[in-house]
Amino acid sequence: MKLLAIETATEACSCALLIDGHSTERYALAPREHNRLILPMVQSLLEEAGLALEQLDALAFGRGPGAFTGLRIAAGVVQGLAFGADLPVVPVSTLAALAQQALDETAAPQVFACLDARMDEVYWGVYGRGGEGTAQLLGQELVAPAGAVPLPGEGWGVGLGSGWSRYGALLADRLGNRLTAVLQDRFPRAAAVARLGAEGFRLGRAVAAEQAVPVYLRDQVARQPRAE
Incomplete structure (x- = not known):
């Protein structure tokens, strides 16, 4: 089982690569830096493992709840990776x-x-x-x-x-x-997303890329107010 997971729902940004039960992770506590950090983290882990994205079995991401911008980043990145490599995605609760x-x-x-x-x-x-x-x-x-x-x-x-x-x-x-x-001082981490994502994959919870969407819980805050 080879699965890549990302988590950007809070102040922490992380990516993990799970290979046959063993995970490696990149992690940074860096508010408002997720968009800049997450793809280099993905590339670093794949290069370190000598893998191409297409060699993975699945992707996983922290689908929320959490910060709205962070959730959109996670969903957008995982959708792009999944479409490009034709991989299923496992949404995991933050x-x-x-x-x-x-x-x-x-x-x-x-x-x-x-x-x-x-x-x-x-x-x-x-x-x-x-x-x-x-x-x-x-x-x-x-x-x-x-x-x-x-x-x-x-x-x-x-x-x-x-x-x-x-x-x-x-x-x-x-x-x-x-x-x-x-x-104290705990934030959601991609290594945990990867572990739960692998279990979700085994249980048939993977979805197609276009179905990898955030779960906000408070949807009305994510919507823009309409002009009167």
Whole structure:
């Protein structure tokens, strides 16, 4: 299995190449630099592995939720690469990729993944540990006020993501004793997108290039207001 993944939904920009379960990654915390960085990252990883894009089995990308500009960059880049090399694409939840990092780093049975959505709201998803140790969504991903996020199921877990930096007190109060720790300074990474993308590919979740589109959750913000 050879899969290339990109993730540009937050301040972090990254690209990962997964080959038979082993991944290499390029990562930079560089707000507003994603458009300049992502293609050189792709080229660097392929050259290092001695592969042409056409030799891959699939592509994956962080499909959101996240920053609107970052999501459009990811979708546009992966569509262009997929069209050029005739490759399928696996869309991967940005929140799931974030949660995967916590599952890999800790023994927590649940992860409370949270990204700052601005406008006093957060992008929110609760994930459990699937059979292969991969992030499994409990409930649904949504955008909501930090003090009113839903808590599907029971059990304890850890939190991570930019939403915790801004709304940590509200979220902690909402979760109570279900929250045992918060992992600081974590952003979604392409290595996690690649891992989840490979699983999605095996499960038949790949789509054609033109179907590789962002998931905003708050679609009305992405639309331009109409003139009266």
